[in-house]
Amino acid sequence: MRDCENALWPCSMTGAVSCLAGIDGIGTVIHGPSGCYYYPATILHREIHCTSLIEEDIICGTGEQLRDLVTKIRPRYPLLAVVNTCTPAIIGEDFSALIPPDVLMVDSPGFLGTFEDGYRAAVDMLPVKIDPYPTGVNLDGVNLLDPFSPGNVIEARRILSDAGVMVSATFCSGKLEDLSRASSVRVGTNPDLCSGWGEAAGSLLGLRATQDTLAALDRRFPGVDPGVFEREMETVREAITVACGKYLNRYEPPSVAIFSWSGYAEFAARMLHDYLDAAITVVGSRNRAGSSKFRTAEASSLPVVEDLLARDPPDLVLGSSFEQRLCPAAAFVPFTYPLRGMVRLRARPLIGSQGLLGLMEDVLNACRDHAPGRPGG
The missing domain is CATH 3.40.50.1980 (Nitrogenase molybdenum iron protein domain)
Known part of the structure; x- marks a missing residue:
């Protein structure tokens, strides 16, 4: 069962909602209290519906609220999906006879697992048809x-x-x-x-x-x-090598702590180690940590993150607003949810050429701004 104390990462219910709400044409209903609605609605920025259960519903049954909401909004969407939350799941109500059979029912209450578990549970329910002759x-x-x-x-x-x-x-x-x-x-x-x-x-x-x-x-x-990208790749590598070389001619390689999804964090650690000779103090994974040559730890709660940062204070932090607050003296690069107190309008990739260029550009600028002898450094 998921440990929800001081959690920094969303639960499996939010993971399921994030999958369904990302697809234009699917109406997403959260079957639970309003608190279960406001959290994903705030962080995902999509239209989401909720049965907004109260104490009386828990005692007398929640099926009527679900049936009424589904009936009301069903004409608005080609497909409707209902995500179950902790309270109805604990009660153990059976909704199969209350909603139409073409409505997707995703049983992903928050206590069952991680954000990624909920995402996969919803993905498995999608009405996908595979083209046997793909183009x-x-x-x-x-x-x-x-x-x-x-x-x-x-x-x-x-x-x-x-x-x-x-x-x-x-x-x-x-x-x-x-x-x-x-x-x-x-x-x-x-x-x-x-x-x-x-x-x-x-x-x-x-x-x-x-x-x-x-x-x-x-x-x-x-x-x-593949030739177009192969030619582009060489140009990108040369540009990054030159920029990092100029930085290392003036400053020492930084020590870096990285927090994100396991795959993203591992990728950033390898790039900073290879191009900037950075010392990676920790790769903090919000989900289950994968294998790595760097020191890794699962970092999905505030006390764990605080301990990891205090144990080996870094010069640079890649992470969320939580890590930024816990390590205010370090240079900071926004790298994972949540990112508060900043304006972010541009679509920033992490993949491909532009993703790597953007990552190294952000890191070099953050390190330069905090270098000794510079204001704020």
């Missing part, structure tokens, strides 16, 4: 909670288009009708959010991974041209 790929790992997702979609489509590859469906973004012609091949963006729809052809997170993925697609589809 494109599915774009995988796109999520409303991820601050890099809007930029990742743009960068992925640019890279794939330059190589002559179409995008069939995006999990989980885009239009509902795209799911009816999904590809049997998928390309990832966020390694920790795999839909499972289609055979994995690789990832676009990192230059080498993108190169390998395009090579795999070249073997699978006619007319794919």
Whole structure:
């Protein structure tokens, strides 16, 4: 069961809602009290509906509220999905006879698991139809909670288009009708959010991974041209090497603590180590930590994060507003949810060429601004 004390990462209910609410054409209903509604509605910035259960409903039953809301809003959407929350789940009510059979019922109360568990539970319920003769790929790992997702979609489509590859469906973004012609091949963006729809052809997170993925697609589809990206890749590597070299000529390599999804954090750690000779103090994973040559720890609660930062204080922190507050003397690069007290309007990718360039640019500027002898350093 999920430990909810001082949690920094959303629960499985929010994970399920983030999947469904990202798809245009699906109406999402949270079956629970208003508190379960306001949290995802605030962080996901999508229209979400809620049965807003109160004490009387818990005693007398919650089915009538659910049936009434479904009946009211059903005409507005091609497809309706209901996400169950902790309170109705604990009561153990059976809603199968109360809602139409074409309404998706996702049983993902917060106490059952992680944000990623809820996301996958909802993905599995989607009405996906795989095209046996695909002409494109599915774009995988796109999520409303991820601050890099809007930029990742743009960068992925640019890279794939330059190589002559179409995008069939995006999990989980885009239009509902795209799911009816999904590809049997998928390309990832966020390694920790795999839909499972289609055979994995690789990832676009990192230059080498993108190169390998395009090579795999070249073997699978006619007319794919990986050459455009390969030429671009060399230019990107040279630009980053030169910029990092100039920094290291003036300053010492930074010590860095990184907090995010496991895949994102590991990627950033490798890039900063390889290009900037950075000493990685910790890779703090909001979800289950993967294998790494760096020191890793699951960092999904405030006391754990505070201890990790205090144990080996870094020069630079990549993370959320929580890490920024806990380590105010360090340089800071926004890297994961939540990001408060700042304006973020631009779509920032983490994948592909532009993602790596943006990451290194942000890191170098943050380190320069906090370097000894500079104001604030």
